[in-house]
Amino acid sequence: MDCPAETADALRSLLSDQDPPDMVVPPVLANVRHECGEGRQRALPLRERYEYSEDREWAILWREGTCRRCGMTMRSEGRIVRVSERPPLTGRVAR
Numbered sequence: 001m002d003c004p005a006e007t008a009d010a011l012r013s014l015l016s017d018q019d020p021p022d023m024v025v026p027p028v029l030a031n032v033r034h035e036c037g038e039g040r041q042r043a044l045p046l047r048e049r050y051e052y053s054e055d056r057e058w059a060i061l062w063r064e065g066t067c068r069r070c071g072m073t074m075r076s077e078g079r080i081v082r083v084s085e086r087p088p089l090t091g092r093v094a095r
């Protein structure tokens with residue numbers, strides 16, 4: 001069963017209401033390298049974010065991170081999942 005359209009739109013609006021990221025990254029990456037001033041490259045860890053719909057049956061998950069040195073923000077596109085099939089990551093894996 002697919003997510004109802006109004007629920008999917010509400011979940012996607014959570015991401016679109018935020019400030020746009022400086023870079024959109026693939027959702028499968030846990031770390032991203034970027035140029036961070038003076039020609040130096042830094043690895044930026046991306047944390048998984050997980051937001052529930054109102055009925056808590058569906059959720060949107062994405063990864064995001066911000067460089068502490070230059071302030072560059074990176075975020076993946078959101079993916080809508082059924083909560084029973086893909087619960088949020090917890091513990092050390094979620095970091």
